[in-house]
Amino acid sequence: MTGDKKKDSRTRIQVVVIGDAGVGKSSMILAIATDSFAEGVPPVLPPTRLPTDFYPDCVPLTIFDSSSRVDDRTKLESELKKSDVVVLTYACDQPETLARLSSYWLPELRRLEINLPVIVVGCKLDLRDDRQPSLEEMMAPLMQEFREIETCIECSAAKQIQVAEVFYYAQKAVLHPTAPLFDQETQxxxxxxxxxxxxxxxxxxxxxxxxxxxxxxxxxxxxxxxxxxxxxxxxxxxxxxxxxxxxxxxxxxxxxxxxxxxxxxxxxxxxxxxxxxxxxxxxxxxxxxLRDDVLASPSLKRASDQSVELTEKAIDYLKGVFTAFDQDGDGALRPADLEEIFSTAPSNPWDSPIYKGTTETNSVGGITWNGFISQWEFMTLLEPQKSSASLVYMGYPGDTSTAFQVTRRKKYDQKKQRSQRGVIQCFVFGPKNSGKSAILDALIGRPYKESQEQTKGDRYAVNKVEQSGGASKTLVMREIDEESVSAFLENKEALAPCNVAAFVYDSSSEESLKLAAELLEQVAAHGESFGNEVPCLLIAAKDDEESNPSCITTSARICTTMGLEVPIPVSTKLGDINNLFRRIVEAAQRPHLSIPETEQGKSTKQQRYLIQRSLGYAVVGATIIVGGITLYRLYNMRKLHSG
Missing domain, CATH: 1.10.238.10 (EF-hand)
Known part of the structure; x- marks a missing residue:
């Protein structure tokens, strides 16, 4: 496993040389440029460019000298921020300049947030006192404290000793950096x-x-x-x-x-x-x-009301992966198995908080096949480019464009009165303590808990839902915190990704129903205003508790007024879900039904109808008038000819 160094993709490398006054910075630069030593070197040299073929990597190297004067600090900072590597110098015959590396220069680079590799160079090697400790002894504590130091070397411009090596190491620190590959502390x-x-x-x-x-x-x-x-x-x-x-x-x-x-x-x-x-x-x-050109993520261009789903080819591939890593054959992947699946990627893509606790696991925390594929479909829905990259890192065969498909627009689904989507997204609204979180838990098979933590922000749950006939759809439920609804609806496209909106209320609380109805009104009005109407369902949660008669009457009136089905009663405590998840999926598959109408919406629709009817009468009237004129002209022409 050996070979020649290859040309890097970089087109240039910029090196800035810094250090105290008089340590030999300019002499060192002039020595590499002219292959000689000169007396009376200017205080600061202009930028020096080495020939492209000076080093085997054939990447042009430009060296920037620097002034140590306080008045020139601004210029130095500017040069540092444009550079790729820092050559930090001291004089071998001036111990105080060595001490200044740790007392001033290296801390100053950190203060300026210059996150570049550093090459420490001892100039004037020919003047070094032989009684001094070795370079390794002197530099070990410094390199221990400042991990940004890539290497240390001594040189002599006067004697032409290791000057070329200084800038070779500088170039190497950029082209072949240690930091991304190796932990110096743990080796x-x-x-x-x-x-x-x-x-x-x-x-x-x-x-x-x-x-x-x-x-x-x-x-x-x-x-x-x-x-x-x-x-x-x-x-x-x-x-x-x-x-x-x-x-x-x-x-x-x-x-x-x-x-x-x-x-x-x-x-x-x-x-x-x-x-x-x-x-x-x-x-x-x-x-x-992996570089972007290697990941070659498909463009997956889509409108706001379209989504991205996995193809059958991708699902078959993932099924093979699941089977291969389910070594004990129990139909579930342990956390260690899951880590192994993603062990060739930079990290586990599901380590992000948004994916934590969103899917089905077995009693010992293993993710089932339903949970595994649902999580993949969930990631594809939210972050299709991340899903594509993950497949590449795992070794998906062929072009990842074969792994994804874009759904047709929701408006077209409504026109056709049928949705063909395999992944359904349901937005769940409702007041605090109405039972939203318990419903999401039920979707992924979690046991009921008497006390639920208040959801902050959004929370997701995802799982497969069996349909009549044996087919299944993936249901993604997104719980939206009551306090964030107003801010959420400020975006006119907020409901574009939504296939069904569910409104949960505590069936024993009139106040809970009132708040849920207000949320329903808000969402329905938003959909009417921006052309993003979605099917809506009312869910009467906590059905195990004594129902409030007023709630029953009020909810029936709301449904009648807005043109919705009667509320779906559920009790997560008793495990009586009443086919809730299947009914949500069915509502999404018939997107022209269960669309709520507000009073304002009805009024707008009535006005639109009257205007259209008036326009119709006007068109008919104009047609009659035009027809009458035409007949009159024909009558006159006949009369003229007969005369």
Whole structure:
């Protein structure tokens, strides 16, 4: 696993050289530019550009000198913020300039939030006192405190000692940085680097036997470094690994453990370019994440009332993934199984708070197939680009555009009087303590709790809902906090993603029904105003408690007035849901029904009807008049001819 350094995708690198006055900054820059040492160097040199082919990576390097004067601080800060790497200097014969690195320069870079790699350089090596501690002894405490230091080196412009190496390391710190790959403190590969290398290993393990055979190792070498490995080199690689790590090699070849060990070894020995070449060959950027061109997310352009869903091909692929990782065959994935599925991605996409506790799990916290696929469909609904990227990281075969489809517009569904969507989104409104959260819990099979925590902001629950005939739809319920409804409805497109709106009230409380009715009125008026009418259902929760007779009468009147079905009584405490979730799905599938009408809406519709009728009469009248004129003209013409 060796190879020449390859040209990076960068078009240029900017280096700024800083440090106290008189330490030798300008002499060092002039020495690299002219390959000579000169006396009487100007205090600050103009920008110096090295030839493109000066270093093997063939990336142009521009070096910016700096002044240490207080009056020039603003200019220095500007240069720092435009640069890619900092060369921080001190003079080997002036100990006080070394002390200033930790007392001033490095803290100042942090204060300015300059998050760049730092190369510490001791200038005037030829004047160094041999009685001084070694470079390693002097720099160990400094590098321990300031992790941004990439490397330390000493040089002499006068004697032309290691001047070229200074800027080679500066370039290398940009092209092949340590920080994204390796934790200097623990001396281990960073988690995201491990995930990237694991994905690369799996892609190269063509026979899926958990090891890279000699042929697979050779293919990997050719892909990354354009040169095959000799049989003796393969033997040598495996020998190095097996001597240090017995589990790094097995009868089939180099294991994942051995593969990761090799990369850690390269990095420890300063061979970061090897690991970076591998990562970049497989499409990773400087943050060890796949580049956008590799992710190649489909555009998925859609109107606000359209949504994105998984195709059957994607669902079949995910079914295979679920089966492969359900090693004990109990029909559920343990948290560790789920982490393993996403172990080749930068992180678990469901670690975000919005996905926590939203889906069905078994008694020991394992996610069922229904829960697993529902969560994928939920992520696709909310963040289709994230869903696409996750599939790429997992190794989805082929173009991810085959994994997604855009639904037709809701307005077209209403016109056709039928929705074909596989994922239904239900917005759940209602006053506090009405039972909204308990209904969401019931959707994902959670047991009833006497005391529910007040929902702050939005909360989601998602699961499969069986329909008559054996088919199923995915229902996403979004609980909207009562206090945020007004702000929510300020957006004219707020209801565009909604397929059904449910209004929950405590059937034993007249006040609860009153508040739910007000919310229903608000939502219905919003839908009428912006052309986003949605089917609405009233849900009479806590049906196990003694019903309020006034609630029964009032709710019946509300439904009659607004043209809705009678409220659906449910008791989550008794587990009597009354086919609630199926009825929500059915309401979404017939989007032209259960649309509430407000008094204002009825009035507007009546006025529109009268205007249209008046226009109709006017058109008929105009037609009669035109027809009469035409007949009159014909009569006169006949009369004239007969005369």
């Amino acid at each position: 281990t590969l960073k988690p995201r680097c491990v995930r990237a290398l694991k994905r690369i290993f799996i892609l190269c393990d063509h026979d899926r036997d958990g090891a890279l055979s000699d042929a697979e190792l050779n293919d990997f070498q050719v892909k990354c470094f354009n040169a095959p490995l000799q049989p003796s080199e393969i033997v040598g690689v495996k020998k190095v690994v097996s001597e240090k790590l017995s589990e790094g090699v097995n009868e089939n070849g180099l294991t994942l453990t051995g593969f990761l060990f090799l990369h850690a070894l390269f990095i420890e020995r300063g061979r970061l370019e090897t690991t970076w070449t591998v990562l970049r060959k497989f499409g990773y950027n400087d943050e060890t994440m």
